Amino acid sequence: MTLTPDLPTTTVETDEVTVVVATRNRADRLRETFPHHRARTILVDNGSDTPPPVFPGVETIALAENRGAAARNVGVERARTPFVAFADDDSYWTPGSLTRAAELMRRHPRAALLAARVLVGPEQRDDPVNALMAASPLGTPPGSAGPSILGFLACSIIVRRDAFLAAGGFEPRLFVYGEESLLAMDLAAAGHELSYVPELVVRHLPLPSGRDNGARARVETRNRVLTAMLRRPAAVVARTVVAAARENRGGAVDALRQAGWAWRHRRVVPAAVEADLRALG
Structure with missing residues (x-):
């Protein structure tokens, strides 16, 4: 683990938020995105083959192995701010978004998670998830920060640190792909609000696809079934298994x-919460 001094105050937008960045084997993209982070930042290296770049004023936690999404849990545990925003090595929060998110969290004490609008690529096109969250059939509860959601992209959320830790964070067994659903269910089950707030904006700059889409689909299917087994009624589990067997x-x-x-x-x-899940299909 490498410890360096605090970030210069000129780059800190808010002292209420820590940005946790998980990275693995993307040093070049990390060099492009990292200077955009405008709060104290913790970099969690997820077992990269070679060490990531060293950034002045940043705490880097080097994990001995790839923990997938659960690497973010380590960063949240080390944070000492009331709110934690997540970013991947190919994403960052736009100027003003972290300050506004902290204000909304303070104004809405039941909110445990706010999801930002995601703009993809240099052309800044809307990620399809934005429209889905904006049109959530769960509506906007009175006094909430925005439409109620039970799905989101992990690289574009800010969480209330104590609520996230109490819920257990991201489940290590799920690793990656679809790991957000279980966390959403657990936060909602604890009585917290999860809201989409489009005035908060995250830029996402993914590299050209080099992933094995077949392998990803297999993991996503596995995680969907495991999540159902962990949290849904038996009848829903049975239907999920049957549908999954047909799909993958x-x-x-x-x-x-x-x-x-x-x-x-x-x-x-x-x-x-189960009624909300059914309403979402």
């Missing part, structure tokens, strides 16, 4: 191999 048999089989673990850690969400 390998992913369904992978989930069933971990069914024992999932059922041992099973904690069905309250009826109100």
